[in-house]
Amino acid sequence: MPFKFDVxxxxxxxxxxxxxxxxxxxxxxxxxDIAAEILELNPGFYEYLCRPTRTHxxxxxxxxxTGHIKVFEGYRVIHNNVLGPSKGGIRYAPDVSMNxxxxxxxxxxxxxxxxxxxxxxxxxGVVCNPRExxxxxxxxxxxxxxxxxxxxxxxxxxxxxPDMNTNEQIMAWILDTYSMHSRRTENAVVTGKPVGLGxxxxxxxxxxxxxxxVTLAAMDRLDLTPDDCTVAVQGFGNVGSIAAQLxxxxxxxxxxxxxxxxxxxxxxxxxxxxxxxxxxxxxGTLDGYDQAExxxxxxxxxxxxxILVPAAKEDQIDAEIARNIDARIIVEGANxxxxxxxxxxxxxxxxxxxPDILANAGGVTVSYFEWVQDRQGYFWTEESVRDRLxxxxxxxxxRVYETAEEHDVSLRIGAYVMGIRKVAEALRIxxxxx
Ligand code: NAD
Numbered sequence: 001m002p003f004k005f006d007v008x009x010x011x012x013x014x015x016x017x018x019x020x021x022x023x024x025x026x027x028x029x030x031x032x033d034i035a036a037e038i039l040e041l042n043p044g045f046y047e048y049l050c051r052p053t054r055t056h057x058x059x060x061x062x063x064x065x066t067g068h069i070k071v072f073e074g075y076r077v078i079h080n081n082v083l084g085p086s087k088g089g090i091r092y093a094p095d096v097s098m099n100x101x102x103x104x105x106x107x108x109x110x111x112x113x114x115x116x117x118x119x120x121x122x123x124x125g126v127v128c129n130p131r132e133x134x135x136x137x138x139x140x141x142x143x144x145x146x147x148x149x150x151x152x153x154x155x156x157x158x159x160x161x162p163d164m165n166t167n168e169q170i171m172a173w174i175l176d177t178y179s180m181h182s183r184r185t186e187n188a189v190v191t192g193k194p195v196g197l198g199x200x201x202x203x204x205x206x207x208x209x210x211x212x213x214v215t216l217a218a219m220d221r222l223d224l225t226p227d228d229c230t231v232a233v234q235g236f237g238n239v240g241s242i243a244a245q246l247x248x249x250x251x252x253x254x255x256x257x258x259x260x261x262x263x264x265x266x267x268x269x270x271x272x273x274x275x276x277x278x279x280x281x282x283x284g285t286l287d288g289y290d291q292a293e294x295x296x297x298x299x300x301x302x303x304x305x306x307i308l309v310p311a312a313k314e315d316q317i318d319a320e321i322a323r324n325i326d327a328r329i330i331v332e333g334a335n336x337x338x339x340x341x342x343x344x345x346x347x348x349x350x351x352x353x354x355p356d357i358l359a360n361a362g363g364v365t366v367s368y369f370e371w372v373q374d375r376q377g378y379f380w381t382e383e384s385v386r387d388r389l390x391x392x393x394x395x396x397x398x399r400v401y402e403t404a405e406e407h408d409v410s411l412r413i414g415a416y417v418m419g420i421r422k423v424a425e426a427l428r429i430x431x432x433x434x
Pocket of ligand 1: 237239240314335
């Protein structure tokens with residue numbers, strides 16, 4: 001296709017880059033600092049572990065359907081690879097920033113260490129609005145981003161996965177582009193790909209299933225039974241809708257859910273299966289669903305219920321909301337939904353918060369299973385995936401719980417202590433290469 005241009009878009013270099021609205025990296029570091037002090041982490045290790053090992057920024061030219069060239073900014077951050085190849089999703093969003101990608105990459109390092117999978121942490125992002133792009137434009141963007149990072153990615157080096165606004169199809173394009181360059185099919189270079197290309201059974205539901213497993217484990221610890229528990233879930237996408245469905249199947253009453261269109265409440269329990277079907281038939285949202293009362297986002301978060309599952313996005317629970325939260329257990333399906341100043345309030349109130357780096361680690365755990373199956377060339381049954389996932393999530397929950405008790409800290413700090421200790425110990429044994 002011939003290239004076209006009308007005018008130079010000088011704003012790309014004249015306008016200063018927008019400032020980050022929030023600071024997820026600082027939010028990660030505030031927790032890191034507390035754990036580092038508990039561990040009396042060597043100051044040199046501290047400095048090394050709070051910095052990403054490598055950051056990549058790439059300008060991705062894409063020929064749009066109009067024939068014009070548009071240049072997108074892409075990131076890949078390898079936070080750490082001391083425990084193994086780095087692992088982490090790729091996010092396509094108009095507001096994705098290097099700061100956010102750095103924080104998410106670090107969270108992946110601690111998350112992999114907490115659930116004991118032999119990976120380091122990474123994350124990628126491309127500043128774009130996929131809703132305004134055609135499938136062809138998205139394919140060209142994905143393939144060029146992959147080609148730009150061809151020396152970074154690899155089954156033994158760095159393994160991407162889906163994240164916000166990226167999916168199985170995008171993983172398939174990454175697999176294909178990488179394979180074309182390496183002259184052989186390398187299906188272990190990405191996870192979260194279609195089952196027909198070496199994806200794992202059970203990957204799609206893995207994060208929601210992990211959320212359910214740790215929620216039931218927490219209930220056991222607090223002597224609660226699912227039949228007596230009410231649940232509210234913020235976010236009705238992959239994580240939230242599956243967690244809601246599985247918790248309901250476990251006996252809980254899911255009284256409220258929300259998505260970007262608002263909250264939906266029913267005192268005697270919502271019909272989650274019907275709501276999931278509704279979403280599939282209505283452009284991915286609950287807009288117009290009329291079998292429930294409506295709620296605001298804040299009302300959902302502060303609802304009188306036993307279990308609250310924030311499964312939408314970052315920074316949803318601030319100090320003010322935390323003060324009004326009524327739930328006994330919060331299970332962080334999303335990454336970073338609770339702001340650092342809300343943590344202390346929730347602790348003082350005795351709310352048990354199962355932190356993101358534990359609660360939503362089911363996704364990376366089954367990604368690990370997928371990578372193992374690809375490398376073995378031998379694929380497991382869905383039942384086997386579920387059993388192993390449940391076992392790993394239960395074990396991780398109990399270990400985090402015990403670490404938190406040992407140091408008399410929250411589960412969040414317990415999880416950071418566990419993750420950082422594991423990576424620091426590997427670093428100590430490996431030594432610093434000179
Ligand atoms: P998704 O895009 O499938 O769903 C997000 C949901 O949140 C949608 O229903 C959307 O309408 C809703 N939402 C957005 N803004 C909202 C708001 N302000 N109030 C209420 N609802 C809102 O995304 P997902 O894959 O389910 O991921 C959700 C979160 O879980 C993200 O933080 C993601 O990083 C994290 N996570 C996902 C996975 C995974 O395997 N999908 C794994 C680990 C962590």
